[in-house]
Amino acid sequence: MTLLRSDAALRRDQILDAADAVFSERGITAPLDLVVTRAGVGRATLYRNFPDRAALVEALFERAIGVLESAAPAHDLFGLVEQVGLALVASPALADYWRALEPGHPAATGARERLAKLFRAPLAASQAREECRADLRPADLVLVAGMLGAALRGATPAKRRNLVRRALELLQDGLGPPRRGR
Structure with a gap:
């Protein structure tokens, strides 16, 4: 470049x-x-x-993922999931654009791959400490990030941030290791 x-x-x-x-x-x-x-x-x-508009939106995504990559906590899976959710809240139109792309679109595929790569190290560290499910994969966390997009229904940025945090509270149990006696 x-x-x-x-x-x-x-x-x-x-x-x-x-x-x-x-x-x-x-x-x-x-x-x-x-x-x-x-x-x-x-x-x-x-x-x-x-x-064109697509090039502009893709550049916005590149910038957003670059910020996540530079600030990603290497060993804090749940902190990273929260950062991704809050990034979605910060740019709701960008999140809408990515959800609207066809699944096989090269930009959508690239976005999923970059997010999955971003999750790999924190996921491995969390699994090694038995803080999350052993069967959890980076692609599952990309799915979780998409689910956090539901927080975009909040009327204000503060309400959207609260929805992300609440969704994470609910998801954490499902992402965590199985409890004994369940």
Whole structure:
């Protein structure tokens, strides 16, 4: 990947910040002119960086997963699941976009693979400490992340965060190791 000049990188970040805000407020199908206006750039600058809406949304996802990857707790599975859930809440339009893609779409497949990879080390550490089910797989945790998308029904960001935390409380029992006598 070619390093962008600092001013070009700044404009790209401005566009991504604006798109994240506009899509969160108005949905993923919001007019791209709103993104251009919010970013304070010209339409040509938007399309030079992102040839279409899909490229823009995929760049938003790349940025979000990059943040998760850099902050992922290597040995705290439940902390990572919570971070993923809160990331979904922070960008509801992005979560809607990924759920709307056909399962075999290359972007959807890539997203699932990156999330599964992100879960591997914390899952292995939790299984070694017998803190979670021995039969749990990274793909199961990707499914759990999708289930946390139900938290997007909250009317405000705070309510959505509370729904994620409550869903995690309910899921933790199912993800944890079997209790004796069950």
